[in-house]
Amino acid sequence: MESIRAHVAAHLAEHLALLDRLVRHPSVAAQGRGLEETASEVETQFRQAGAARVERLRLDGAPPALLAEFPGRSDRTLLFYNHYDVQPPEPLWEWTVPPFELTARDGRLYGRGVADNKGDLVSRLAALRALRETAGGLPCRALFLVEGEEEVGSVHFGGYVRAATDRLRAGGCVWEYGERDPHERLHVIAGVKGICYVELEVEATARDLHSMWGALVDGAATRLIWALAGLRGADGRILIPGFYDAVRPPRPEALEAADRAPLDDAQLRLQAGTDRLIEGRSGRAAVRAYLFEPTCTICGIDAGYTGAGMKTVLPRRARAKIDFRLVPDQDPEEIVGRLRAHLDRTGLRGYTLRLFGGERAFQTDLRDPFVRLVMDAVREATGRELVLMPTSPGTGPMHDLGGPLGLPILSLGAGYWGCNAHAPDEHIRLADFQETVVMLAHLLDRFAR
């Protein structure tokens, strides 16, 4: 491992130059910006890293996905999942650095997508290069599947997996990201929640009205608000009838892992930057809710006049974006159906409901030998205390991959708790980046045996 460590240190400027090239592509999937160009940049970096084959997968209406193959000495195959798209940079004025270039400052690397997850992709390529240049080649075969729609719900990822199933056989999969918590423990994450992200639009009148009509007309904003207010109780319980019908309770090992995880409500409050959690969700219940409960979150609302001062208007139209996080075995399409039935039952009229992103939850069976192997390799490489999280509270298209391929999937990478993923001043720490390269190289080595 020392030779790897030395190699990373010696070539750090080159790795950061590659990361800078990726960050400079504003690959905002939500806005359809720069996706083809970023895919080309990733392809170039794969080839420069020694890929034997890079396949550009295409499906109508989707940015390309890339499948890269790196030969190795053993016949074992480790699959890596990444994505080259990023979140929108807004609000721009809250950034202290330009979002679309790499800025190194005080031992940190800033830029949109650095933590989620262009930094991880570059750390993986750096590990391959270090192994090749210090050991003469890779100990096992490595595959990369990289998509460009993760931040908008990976709509076509399942299709890409289906189109390439025969080239995706592997003994295990390393997912996109990882985290160091405030106590510097490294988290290995064995699952994700699903998602059902919808836009609800209400149109109440033929045109905007003078607000004096408020004595007779509800208006779109009020109707929308009533609909939204009835979706969830103050205790966090979602009030849509049938919402919980498909929920499968967590397996005993998953619950045990959650209870063993050094997470508590004090730390969760700290991370969330609030002293108030949803009522009843304290102590172990907070941790279990965070990992195993579905959610209903309003991500955005927009209606009427929102500029300075006053405008006396009764808006014709109002819109909300709602994010449901799902748990096994909830199905996003079914949730949309139940939401629609619920809205109809409450008498809401003139509404449109659009599903923007739907993914199912996934949890790797913690009894799979791959789990033990990865934990051991990571512990050896980093010397860190490890935390095995049975699932993330976040989402990714793990089910699309792990479901059809029957693969164990674990996520680990370069991030830390304060990295502002999805927020202004997104960053990772330089030392974490270097550690991650060493850790990945060691994992490839252990996995090959």
Next chain:
Amino acid sequence: MESIRAHVAAHLAEHLALLDRLVRHPSVAAQGRGLEETASEVETQFRQAGAARVERLRLDGAPPALLAEFPGRSDRTLLFYNHYDVQPPEPLWEWTVPPFELTARDGRLYGRGVADNKGDLVSRLAALRALRETAGGLPCRALFLVEGEEEVGSVHFGGYVRAATDRLRAGGCVWEYGERDPHERLHVIAGVKGICYVELEVEATARDLHSMWGALVDGAATRLIWALAGLRGADGRILIPGFYDAVRPPRPEALEAADRAPLDDAQLRLQAGTDRLIEGRSGRAAVRAYLFEPTCTICGIDAGYTGAGMKTVLPRRARAKIDFRLVPDQDPEEIVGRLRAHLDRTGLRGYTLRLFGGERAFQTDLRDPFVRLVMDAVREATGRELVLMPTSPGTGPMHDLGGPLGLPILSLGAGYWGCNAHAPDEHIRLADFQETVVMLAHLLDRFAR
């Protein structure tokens, strides 16, 4: 009246030239444009119309108000209220004529402020001139109080009235505007609702969070929505405790006038462009609610991500603009206090409440002899069917004037139902303008006796 009619027709081009001079001043109060210059133009027109005295009133931070006095043969005084400011012209691309010049087309006069209410001011000066030139002078004394902040809530109007109380004594007041309805009935309006326009902002967390935190954190949008949803019931009833405490029920004459008014829920639905009114507000109840019920209207909401596609964010901050229309004797400051107490009781934390505009409601006592006098004069002068509206559902600073001076106030003028006040292609009809001059001259004559 025939001599007046002939005089107006003979001098129409001169009246329209005066109106054009006013319209060319873009006196948009919301943008602070051209207010001093417009006040000077009004002062000039007052002097040219034969004012014995024009006083330019000044308060810090406010555009000037003008007080003009025209002597007359009797010792009776009729007070006119107008404003020289206008609404912003935006959206400009929806105008078919230049907003800031007078365009005569197909018997209509177009321009920003023509209907609200520069056309009314010029019609009043035209009536004074016609009386002077056909009858050798005014039959009674006329006063004009003209402000420049009506379209932004008349913030300083009460102060101007207080500063000039001793010069404002009068036997009655003619308010700024009037309306001919789709059946060509002329409306005389005896009151206005008040307003309490607030902005409610909720801040829930130190920063925007990834929406996976939705299992533990409510977020600003959800807290705001719960607060807003609890302000009003589906039956239109406002749920803030004490909200109705100060409400004085309409006087029997006001209710009778409302029931006599040729307004029904079918026509109201047509005007509002919706087939659904608030539940229980149909038939006469709709008309009564429109005129006599306070309202709670959400004019705007803004939280989190509102762009295209999806962003999975739990917004730190959410904001709403809320318009309460008030009835006698509700007080805007008191309503803000009750709203604050209500929000505190529901446990809402981290909120800011700002009052943007506050005015009290006003209703003239319909038993006042001034009401009968005005109705008779208007009927004689126009031959039209009249509608006496006990109040408008809209707002204006009538209480600032009618309250301290104990004045009966009635609004009548040159407008009609299709005049696009506050909207692109604002206009009045040329025939209505001429009719209004005759009607005002006759009213001055009748009032003098």
